[in-house]
Amino acid sequence: PPPSPLHPHHIDTARGRVHVSSRQRHTDATAFGNLLLHLPNFLCSLIVVALVSLVLGDVGLLVILVWLASGALVFHRPTESALARHLLRLRYPTPQERATLEPVWREVTARAGVEGRAYELWVEDSDSLNAVAAAGHIVGVTSFALNRLPNGELAAVMAHELGHHVGGHAWSGLLGHWYALPGRIAWRLLRAVTGILFHVSRAFSCLGVAFFGLCVGGIAFATISTLYGLPLLLLGMPYALAAVGRRSELRADRHAAALGFAPMLAAVLEKLHQQEQEQEQARLAAAGQGGGEPPKEKAASRLLSSHPDYHTRLHHLQEYLQPAR
Template sequence: MTQPPPVPPEYPEPTGRPHQPQVPPPPYPQQPAPQTPPGTRPHVPPQYPHVGAQAPRYPQAPQYPDTSAQAPQYPSPPPYPQAAPPPAPDSPLHPHHINTDRGRVHVSGRQRHTDATAFSNLLLHLPNFLCSLVVVGLVSALFGGFGVLVVLAWLASGALVFHRPTESALARHLLRLRYPTPQERAKLEPVWREVTARAGVEGRNYELWVEDSDGLNAVAAAGHIVGVTRFAMNQLPNGELAAVMAHELGHHVGGHAWSSLLGYWYALPGRIAWRVLRAVTGFMFRVSQVFSCFGVLFFGLFVGGLALATISTLYGLPLLLLAVPYALAAVGRRSELRADQHAAALGFAPMLAAVLQKLHHQEQQAAALTAADGGAPVTETPVSKLLSSHPDYYTRLHHLQPYLQPTR
């Protein structure tokens, strides 16, 4: 038989306040609904959710990839092509490098000739030669009966231009040249052999010399001397070095070198006499200044009378001496153009144009350094242009254009 559940005991109320029954609070007065005018929709207040109601569920934010993960590897762009360094001057890849491995060489029967430039040079030195002859004649009068031998010895001394020991002394002491070392000779001789082979000239008739200079230059002197600077030998490709040598060979083949030296030699007594006369005249002028204006006037009358007597006696020939330097400079410029044409005809026109450009660049650098150091820039006047023995860069390059144009 089932027992009924136990009933909890009744606990007594706490003493103090008597137990009062709980009365519900009075209801709040209801606000009257607003009267809606006819023809309009009634106002419905918004229904706010209950405080205890569940909040609406918003869509979840998208999941972005973790940035700490490894980024995809994209292929790297191809590297830009780098400019290749220019080849060394002695590299076979240089555009002006030539092959000097030549077998048999054809030598022409005519090795030299005297062209119009050499003949003009000799003709223009004739006034200087006559003045020198007068000076030598006056000096030979001091030797009495042996004076004629002195004049004849001076006239025969011109043959020393073609004397090899005299040429060597001239190259060593006047031109400051030296013999090349075995290493330098091994570098110069193959290039010289190629130049003379193209020209049909026997290269052993000439001597190669070296000048210890950092400038780009070369020289053709006397009858058999071809000199190049150390800079040209070490810094130029062998094709450009060959162009320089071919240019100097053109001076020898055309007779420019020996005619210039011969004219200079026979004009030397007149040049020495002129310098002595200038020194004496300058000394007399300084002495005349001591006697104020009267001494200067007397000196001017004396020198003017002497010059007038000399000109009238020699039928005005001394006046030609004033024009000789300008004419000789013009002939010198023409001989340089002839030597350029000789080198270009042997196939060295592009190399020679590159050498001329380097020479022009060196001149511009020298002018810029002079201006940077505060020096006065060298301005070329019309007189200096007329007295220049070498044409300017643009003139020489203009005369090379027929050889630089491609053949059809």
């Protein structure tokens, strides 16, 4: 059942005139860092697209220009709707859901001085506590968050996602991912072809494997030395991008807390932490490993995580949770 209006985290969403700031968005250091870190991936993709364009002859240059201009689709509303529906598995709210969402969203955007009508609200049918900010205008929440959270906690979730938008995290992340896509597809094809060639070489015993290893190693060394070792940077990109992702989550938390939603956000983080623990226990039980202590997360997994852990996020909220003197 939905929480009672008497819940301590229920907020009054009745508001008259609101002040809308002249500055609606900006690109903060996290968004800029995300774009900068995607630059090697972009250059790899540009090389791949250029190689493909050579095969196409006269229209090759047009292909490159169209690909470079395609990043503008991040802010194209019909493309965003297709992204929300088919990639993020979101849907438009029902009239009843909209009646719940819109007053909360108006309160959040009023506190932030943001024009709320510039964004589209979406819902994901899910039993998990989650939300998403994507592209230029998408704000989505799960049906669990919509139906099970008091409206103050729902506001905290939406304020967090708004923080991703006003800081430029949502569009910069999607733009970086889009321009890295040709390079990633080429890398996967290369891995598949290399795997096939490796299995073929095994048919010729150890000598075939050694010859295959020498060929691949020689090509890799020539590529790295020719490009002054720049391809080696790609090995560290996932870790750097994950670190930037964690920083963007903390910035979005700070945005929600600065709007007055710190206690509500802390409660949401506690619920999210409990839900994650329950899911981990269920997974261990299904694997026949229930009853013991859950295994500690490996250091590499923590470094590749795009979200900070619960205790880190709560620690960064402490300055907003302490009563004013």
